Amino acid sequence: MSSSTDSPTLTTETTQLSPQPDTETAKPTKKITLKSSDNQIFEVEESVAMEFATVKSFFEDSPSSTDIVPLPNVTAKPLSQVIEFCKEQIKFKANPDEAQKKKYNAEFLTEKSDKDLVDMIPVANYLEIKDLLDVLNQAVADRIENKSVEYVRNFFGIDNDFTAEEEAALRREHAWAYEGVDED
Amino acid sequence: MDHRRKKVTKTEITDLPDCLLEEILSKLPMRSPALGQCRLVCKTWLHLISETYFSKIQFESHPRMLVKTIPETYRSREIISARIAEGVNGRTFQVQRSKKLVPEKELPTANFELVNSCHGLLCISEGKYRNVIHVCNPVFREHITINVNRPLPFYLNSFGLGLSINNDKYEYKVLRTFCLRTNRSAPGYPRAEIYTIGTKRWRRIGNPHSCIEKLDFNTYVHGYIHWIPDQKLLQFICSFNFGKEQFGQLPLPPTYNGNDVRVKLGVLKDCLCVSVPEKVGSVDKFGIWVMKKYGIKRSWIQQYVIENLYPDVGRLKFYEPLIFLSTGEILISFNGEFLACYNTKMKKLVKKSTITQTKGGIHAIAYNPSLVSLNVVARGEKVRALPEPKVTLC
Structure with missing residues (x-):
């Protein structure tokens, strides 16, 4: 199969672009080039890129487009992590193994810093990778569960916009909430 | 608890859009510390967590229940909050999470009875004569206390909480029914009052056909609560609409003769359902009927038959259907003594619950x-x- 750079014809291209990892693994794989907002170039296998609904529809909408897909909302670091995750998911699609998948997902998440996790969320959202978004949201929720308000603010880098009086009133109102909070 | 924690260096500002934050917050478990804490993070979060659309996306996938044990002594130590899930791989239902709500911690009083719940708010009545009620949200451990008018011991109050929706105006209301008696031994006249939460007063409304005795597991459908009247020969189901503030009557299933009052109400897929005793020869069975079109007698359909009843039939009072699972299993309350799972395909009780x-x-x-x-x-x-x-007084 020729790479898309050599073939400007369109109709056959689009059919090839539909994700069929099972049948395509045997054939030589086509690469898709993604460009992050900080101008880094990522070459990924087509099957991986088609996991990104946004990229997929990019090709569906404009099959004649050049090969480089610009991702203006996405920086290189979270993008590389997202690609890494999706590569593995493709393997599990071909050979379903729930236990292994669970294990991989757990390991993938635990080794990431808080910032990495939070940074990946808008990327997963922009690229419309529902499964990843789901596990990321859960992982973040798990990390802030039972943490102090200060911890949560710091986790998300949120500034406290309550006045001292407002905060004191809210804290009085919710005095009970301070039970069962983990040490930071 | 407010001593300064060690300063953590702040990560750079992460600006997640509200819709993404909402999804993260919706993954937090129904536990007050987590959600309560998050309301204090900043104004945006406080707003997000109070938003009603957020409350809608959460917690609806599995039915949940509160169970109060009734010990010999009048005081109860706890109620249990259990979430029921469909069994996987052919297993029967599972209790996914079971949490205890401890009086004076998550609940305002230890001397109470469960009344009912409606859209996340729980109503409980306090004391032997039920002259005080509390409306609580156990998630936030918030509650309000409502005293009844003229709290005389022989009024025998009973209540129901409901939501009234009129032109996008949402109001929670508490219905009180009581039997007016001139003295303890005189016959009672059913009366009713209603309390719109936020108005701080009770209003008299038209008289009910019959007082509520105790609401069944779930009887809140289409803005109405329902109860079985306290009568020797049952002819109808009582209803009350919280929007119109009107009492009504609904027909019972066609084959039911009214003599056997072991009748329990429930909700199956947004329809009112009823469990009625049906004798076939000398064999006791219970039919679970569903009113497919609300208020229409002809629409009663027998959905399930519960047979092979638990051996001790002589003592049997009722089979109250609680939760219907898509696997064809029904979580039932047997005589108000224990909870068990009835399998409609195998036609028998398959599992006694350990909730x-x-x-x-x-x-x-x-x-x-x-x-x-x-x-x-x-x-x-x-x-x-x-x-x-x-408060310490000295």
Whole structure:
């Protein structure tokens, strides 16, 4: 199969672009080039890129487009992590193994810093990778569960916009909430 | 608790859009510390967590229930909040999470009965004569206390909480029915009052056909609550609409003869359903009927038959259907003594539940947690948080 750079014809291209990892693994794989907002170039296998609904529809909408897909909302670091995750998911699609998948997902998440996790969320959202978004949201929720308000603010880098009086009133109102909070 | 923690260096500003934050917050478990804490993070979060659309996306996938054990002594130590899930791989239903709500911690009083719940708010009555009720949101440990008018011991109050929706105006209301007696031995006249939360007063409304005795597990459908009247020969089901503030009557299933009062109400897929005894020859069975079109007698359909009843038939009072699972299993309350799972395909009780074990009785009600804050829906009332700071008098 020729790479898309050599073939400007369109109709056959689009059919090839539909994700069929099972049948395509045997054939030589086509690469898709993604460009992050900080101008880094990522070459990924087509099957991986088609996991990104946004990229997929990019090709569906404009099959004649050049090969480089610009991702203006996405920086290189979270993008590389997202690609890494999706590569593995493709393997599990071909050979379903729930236990292994669970294990991989757990390991993938635990080794990431808080910032990495939070940074990946808008990327997963922009690229419309529902499964990843789901596990990321859960992982973040798990990390802030039972943490102090200060911890949560710091986790998300949120500034406290309550006045001292407002905060004191809210804290009085919710005095009970301070039970069962983990040490930071 | 407010001593300074060690300063953590701040990560750079992460600006997640509200819709993404909302999804993260919706993954937090129904546990007050987590959600309560998050309301204090900043104004945006406080707003997000109070938003009703957020409360809608959460917690609706599994039915949930509250079970109160009724020990011999009048005081109850706890109620159990259990979430029921469909069994996987051919297994029967599972209790996914079971949490205890401890009186004076998550609940305002230890001397109470469960009344019912509606859209995340729980109603409980206090004391032997039920002259005080509390409306609580256990998620936030908020509650308001409502005293009844003319609290005389022989009024025998009973209640029901409901939501009235009129032109996008949402109001929680408490219905009180009581039997007016001139003295303890005189016959009673059913009377009713209603309390719109936030108005701080009871209003007299038209008389009910019959007082509520005790609401069944879940009887709230289409803005109405329903109950079985306290009569020797049953002719109808009582209803009350919270929007119109009107009492009504609904027909019973066609084959039911009215003599056997072991009748229990429930909700199956947004329809009112009823469990009625049906004798076939000398064999006792229960039919579970569903009213497919609300208010239409012809629309009663027999959905299930519960047979092979538990051996001790002589003692049998009722089979109350609680939760219907898509696997064809029904979680039932047997005589108010224990909870068990009935399999409609195998036609027998398959599993006794371990949600609670008690020698006394149990009373279970449906409850779906929500993030409806009383601070929002009960403006004008004194909303208290639990536990309240101890006041020491010296």
